[in-house]
Amino acid sequence: MEDERGKVIPFDRYLRLEAQQKARDAMARRQQQDREALFATQERACADEKMMNDDADRLLVAKNLFRILQRFEQETGQRKVDVVRAANIGSEEDSTKRLEYYTIDPDKPTSSKRVEKLARRIRNYKKLARKAAELANWEWHDILIDLFQGSSFFPDSEDPGLYGTHIRILHRLLDTMGEWLRRKTAIDWYFAKLRELPLFR
DSSP states (O other): OBTTSBBBOHHHHHHHHHHHHHHHHHHHHHHHHHHHHHHHHHHTTTTTTBOOOOOHHHHHHHHHHHHHHHHHHHHHSSSSSHHHHHTOOSSSSSSSHGGGTTOOOTTOOHHHHHTSSSSSSSSSHHHHHHHHHHTTOOOOOOOHHHTTTTTEEETTTTTTTTTHHHHHHHHHHHHHHHHHHHHHHSSHHHHHHHHGGGGOO
16 A cells, blocks of 8 residues: 555554544544534524514624624625625615614613614524625524524533534634724734734744
8 A cells, every 4th residue: 555655554554544534534424413413403493483582682692693793894894784785674775774673782881772672583683694694605504603602592501512612602702802802902003013023024
């Protein structure tokens, strides 16, 4: 047996390499199965026809959707209103106003009256998030998890794929911390100056 460079591989080493590759393939299949199971569970948990009657759920999902659309603007250069129009929610004239029924800026104080104004039906929250994912070429599964993470619609802790989801949540928290640092401090300026040093050239 030869490798890609034409070098002969001893048979016992070849068997070990083959076994390792099979183990990696099996792990990849298991991860994909877990991912699909998690997705199916999440889709059932937050079906379009369901209602969010709990204020805490509506507030959390509205904040999550705001972050998704904010990231959409940052990564695509398009506007939130472009997502609303592409999702056919509201008319051309009131597209911007429609967002107040589905999003809340997590960095601003929120009154109970403002939360009460949020839409209760899940369908359009998902519709906006899905359209953003489509326009930005994001994985819909990842965005669906981002949209409902932390809410009562999130999959049960016994779900086999939840470990990976916890990693995603941690990643999202760190992401949020990074966004806050960029907004509130001179960290971008600091690293720009750092890159000018001879050590980093």
